[in-house]
Amino acid sequence: MAEEIKTGVWKFGDDIDTDQIIATQYLVNPDIHDMSRYAMEIPKPNFASSVKTGDVIVGGKNFGCGSSREQAPLVLKTLGVTTILALSFARIFYRNCINLGIRPYEISTAEYDWMKDQSEVILHPEKSYIQVEDQVIPLKPFPPFVEKILSAGGLIAHVINQYNSQEK
Amino acid sequence: MSIKNSRMTATELIIARHANRDRVTPGEIVNVSVDLCMSNDATTLLTEKIMKERMKTNMVWDPSRVVIIVDHQVPADSIDTSIVQQGMGRFVDEQGIEKYHTSDGVCHQVMLEKYVTPGSLIMGADSHTCSYGSIGAVSSGVGSTDLAAIWASGETWLKVPETVRFILDGHLKPFVSAKDIALHLISLVRANGLTYKTMELSGPGLTPLTVPERFTICNMAVEAGAKSTMIIPDNAVIEFFKQLGRPFDNQALMAELKETENAPCSAEINVDLGALEPLIACPHYVDNVRPLSEIEGLKIDQAFLGSCTNGRIEDLREGAQLLKGKTVAPHMRFLVTPASVNVYKQALEENLISIFMDAGAVVNHPGCSTCWGAHQGILAPGQRMVTSGNRNFKGRAGSPESEIYLASPSVVVASAIKGALTHPKEVI
Numbered sequence: 001m002a003e004e005i006k007t008g009v010w011k012f013g014d015d016i017d018t019d020q021i022i023a024t025q026y027l028v029n030p031d032i033h034d035m036s037r038y039a040m041e042i043p044k045p046n047f048a049s050s051v052k053t054g055d056v057i058v059g060g061k062n063f064g065c066g067s068s069r070e071q072a073p074l075v076l077k078t079l080g081v082t083t084i085l086a087l088s089f090a091r092i093f094y095r096n097c098i099n100l101g102i103r104p105y106e107i108s109t110a111e112y113d114w115m116k117d118q119s120e121v122i123l124h125p126e127k128s129y130i131q132v133e134d135q136v137i138p139l140k141p142f143p144p145f146v147e148k149i150l151s152a153g154g155l156i157a158h159v160i161n162q163y164n165s166q167e168k
Numbered sequence: 169m170s171i172k173n174s175r176m177t178a179t180e181l182i183i184a185r186h187a188n189r190d191r192v193t194p195g196e197i198v199n200v201s202v203d204l205c206m207s208n209d210a211t212t213l214l215t216e217k218i219m220k221e222r223m224k225t226n227m228v229w230d231p232s233r234v235v236i237i238v239d240h241q242v243p244a245d246s247i248d249t250s251i252v253q254q255g256m257g258r259f260v261d262e263q264g265i266e267k268y269h270t271s272d273g274v275c276h277q278v279m280l281e282k283y284v285t286p287g288s289l290i291m292g293a294d295s296h297t298c299s300y301g302s303i304g305a306v307s308s309g310v311g312s313t314d315l316a317a318i319w320a321s322g323e324t325w326l327k328v329p330e331t332v333r334f335i336l337d338g339h340l341k342p343f344v345s346a347k348d349i350a351l352h353l354i355s356l357v358r359a360n361g362l363t364y365k366t367m368e369l370s371g372p373g374l375t376p377l378t379v380p381e382r383f384t385i386c387n388m389a390v391e392a393g394a395k396s397t398m399i400i401p402d403n404a405v406i407e408f409f410k411q412l413g414r415p416f417d418n419q420a421l422m423a424e425l426k427e428t429e430n431a432p433c434s435a436e437i438n439v440d441l442g443a444l445e446p447l448i449a450c451p452h453y454v455d456n457v458r459p460l461s462e463i464e465g466l467k468i469d470q471a472f473l474g475s476c477t478n479g480r481i482e483d484l485r486e487g488a489q490l491l492k493g494k495t496v497a498p499h500m501r502f503l504v505t506p507a508s509v510n511v512y513k514q515a516l517e518e519n520l521i522s523i524f525m526d527a528g529a530v531v532n533h534p535g536c537s538t539c540w541g542a543h544q545g546i547l548a549p550g551q552r553m554v555t556s557g558n559r560n561f562k563g564r565a566g567s568p569e570s571e572i573y574l575a576s577p578s579v580v581v582a583s584a585i586k587g588a589l590t591h592p593k594e595v596i
Contacts, residue, residue, distance in 0.1 A: 015359055015453055019561045024542045027210055028241075028248040042568045062360035065393065066561060068295040070214060070311035091363050091395055092295055096311035145197055145325075155313050156222045 004122045004131075007054045010081075011117035012043055014060035018072040018093065021064065027071055036075035053080030056123065056130070058107075058115045060086065064093025073097045083123065085130070085137075087112055098146055101154035103139075111137045177331040178428040179366045179398045182306045186289045194330040194434065203288040205318050206235040208275045210540075211293035213255050218316035228263050229322040235267040235283060236260055237275040242535035245543045273508025273534035276300075276476040280383065281412060281510055286401045287421045291318055295390045296476055296558065301366070301397025302379060302386040303405050304425060308396045329366040329395045330434035332357075336373030338442030343592045345486070346381035347478055347556065347576035349439075350388035351447040355457035356437065363393030370429060373441045374399065379408035380480045387477045388558055391454040400425045446591060448554075449574035452562040460579060464589050468573075470501040470553040471584035474532070475539035478556035478577050479507030481514045487581040488520040490595055496528040497587025503545045504529045505537035527585075541565035547572075554583045 020043050022035065029035040040047040057076065063086035064072060073096045076084070084097065085107045097104040107115075114132045115121065122131040130137045142150060152158035176184065176191055184192045186200040207215055219225050228234050236256060244250035253270070260268040272278050275292070276299045284290060286304035290297065293315040300307035310324070318324050334353060353367070367389045369382070377385075382404075386397035401422055409416040446460040473479070473487050484506060496502045504524045506512040512534055515521050524531055530545075532538075538545040539557030547553055547566030552573065555565075560572035575583070578592040585595050 017559075017561045019541075019559075019564055023563060024540060027542075028246070028252050030213070030248075030251070042563050062363070062393065065359060065391075066295065066559060067210075068293055068297075068309040068311055069210060070293075070313060073311075088360055088363065090360065090393055092309050092311060095314065099311060099313035143197075155317060156218070159223070159317065 004124055005054060006120050007056055007123045008052055009056055009058055009115050009117060009119050009121055010044065010047060010051060011058040011115055012060065012063070015062045015065055016043060016059055017066035018064060018069050019066055021072040022069065022075045027069060032071070032074060032078050035071065036078040039075040039079060048079060051079050051081065054123070055081060056083045056085060056121065057081055058085045058112065060112065061088050063089050065090035068092045070096045070100070073100050073102055077102055085115070098149055099155040101150060101157070103150055105139045107137060175431055176428060177368065177398070177431045177433055178304065178400050178425045179306055179331055179368070179396060180328060181424065181428055182287055182289060183326070183328055192328045194328050197325055197327050199323055199325050200289055201323055202233070202291050202318050204233050204235060204283055204290045205315060206237065206275060206279060206290065206292035206294070206297065207315055208236070208294055209238045209240045209252055209256060211312055211315070212236055212259065213252055215293060215312040215315045215319065216259055218313055219319050223316055223320050225320040228265070228319040231264040231266070233322070234263070234265050234319065235279065236265055237269045237278055238271065239273065239275045240536045240540050241543055242271050242533060271509070271533065273506070273511065274476040274479065274536055276387065277479065277507035277511070281508060282414070285416055286405060287418070287425070291315065291324060296387050298390050298394055298396050299383055299387040299476065302382040302399055303408070304399060304401035306396050306398070309390065327364065329364055331366050331368050331398070332362060332435045332437065333368045333370055333433045335371035335436060335438050336369060336441055337371050337438065338373050338440045339376070340441050340444065343446055343578055344444050345576040345578065346377065346384040348444050348447045349441065350385045351449055351457045351574065352444055353385070353439070354388060354392045354455050357392050359391065359453060359455040360393045362389060364395055365434070366396045366398055367392070367394045368398040368433065370400065373439070375402065378482065379404055380482045384477055391558060400429055446576060446579050448579070448589065449560055451560055451571040451573070454558070454560060454574065460575070460589060460591055464591060466589045467552065468554050468583050468588055469499070469551040470503070470545055470547060471496070471580050472503045472505070472538040472545060472553060472555040472557060473577055473580050474503070474505030474507065474537050475557040476507060477558040479505060479511065481511050483556060483577040484511065484515045484520050485518070486577045488523040490578055490581045490592055491527045491585065492523050494527055494585050494595065496584045500528070500584055500587055501545060502527070502529040502584040503532060503538050505532040505544070506534050508534050538565060554580050554589060556580045
């Protein structure tokens with residue numbers, strides 16, 4: 001099971017706001033799969049059509065700033081992205097990621113520089129590190145409370161797990 | 169109920185109350201009860217879906233604490249939008265939710281006018297929910313999964329934020345406004361400078377600022393990443409609620425919050441209001457702030473006066489005063505959207521609306537309007553808008569090749585008159 005996974009990298013700059021991730025005019029679409037076709041339409045028009053399940057997003061500073069729209073991380077998750085590395089995250093987006101079971105990792109500027117757009121990196125299945133050519137990026141563990149939510153696959157699954165364990 | 173609060177900030181005190189704890193410290197994660205929660209047409213139906221389909225919960229915990237406001241696209245501008253609003257009507261009927269507003273204004277203005285009270289803890293599925301610190305409430309924006317959990321249980325978890333205290337001193341010069349204070353604070357700390365933190369405003373420079381002005385500053389704190397805001401309520405707040413016809417006079421709470429004013433915080437930043445001049449946030453980032461004087465004369469195609477940041481009666485008065493007897497520049501699309509129906513009615517009574525219309529403005533029904541960018545004044549490639557709103561992200565109001573400049577109401581109106589970014593003193 002400890003097999004390593006080769007995965008693609010989608011790299012973005014600083015201050016990618018939630019309007020860039022999914023623009024306002026698509027939010028009324030009741031079908032999240034349909035909506036996700038427009039993810040990152042302005043910053044990377046080929047993202048939604050080409051991103052593969054398991055690919056990682058690399059962002060600069062303040063990734064996910066702006067609106068509270070949960071549709072932003074949700075379209076990314078719908079497209080198969082469950083790991084985002086960034087120099088820093090905006091607060092509501094960060095929390096929405098955790099609630100949806102997407103792992104938001106903060107990385108250093110040097111680590112950001114190692115990650116090249118459209119390159120392949122090796123992601124350890126337990127996600128404790130990412131290998132970029134001969135460099136290793138350790139992924140900082142989350143606080144136990146947050147890790148429990150992430151391991152469950154998001155807030156809802158976590159609450160249901162807790163509820164079930166109380167029942168027993 | 170007495171909680172020893174001398175070492176806690178106002179935000180920590182209010183969170184401790186809602187966590188049923190004697191005290192809380194920044195960084196710890198606590199479970200809190202929520203007094204009120206709010207969602208709008210951008211977020212309500214996704215939240216319903218999560219609560220019902222994934223949480224297997226059919227009813228909200230307490231319909232009297234749930235506020236639902238249609239404000240983003242009012243009136244509905246497409247079949248899809250109309251379906252969303254139809255769904256919201258069905259949902260509130262089914263849940264017995266009475267705090268439902270279909271056309272009363274921008275959610276945060278409606279919350280201020282009708283529901284928020286000092287000392288309360290409020291969560292909203294809209295990022296500008298942080299505004300209510302302006303009257304001494306702890307409030308923060310959340311996503312739909314968080315809100316669905318609140319709907320189901322009345323509770324949520326939160327990490328107690330560190331407090332960054334801005335100590336304001338001095339008096340604003342003429343034509344410098346609360347919006348300029350907001351833009352200045354954001355440029356000081358940058359777009360992520362307050363992430364996870366609460367912005368507390370205090371100091372002698374704060375006292376003369378009215379509640380609407382304070383609201384403008386607190387509203388924009390999220391553009392610096394802030395989780396929440398706090399201004400310890402004073403007489404201005406009591407006076408504000410009296411005028412609203414919704415009196416607040418809990419002296420015991422006021423005294424307790426007042427005692428927290430010197431509590432330790434993570435940083436203190438002194439700001440001299442007297443040194444400020446009119447500012448502009450240039451494309452495409454809110455912290456890309458420059459003095460107006462550096463870019464005066466830049467040609468503008470559209471001007472917008474409105475939003476939860478600057479669509480209150482005071483903002484309309486400021487604009488109308490400059491505009492009276494003048495007309496906007498040729499080809500200028502000037503849009504005015506009062507933040508609420510109450511504001512709209514007051515503006516009609518004061519004859520402000522006729523001043524706007526005589527000058528060539530399009531007056532829209534209250535709502536998020538042009539600030540949210542999905543309708544009412546979409547920009548073509550190459551067009552520039554100056555707006556009293558809160559975001560200038562790329563493509564936020566139409567074409568990704570358009571540009572948005574954030575400014576105070578008087579700069580917006582002066583620029584509408586001249587067709588270019590203009591200092592208000594130039595149109596007197």
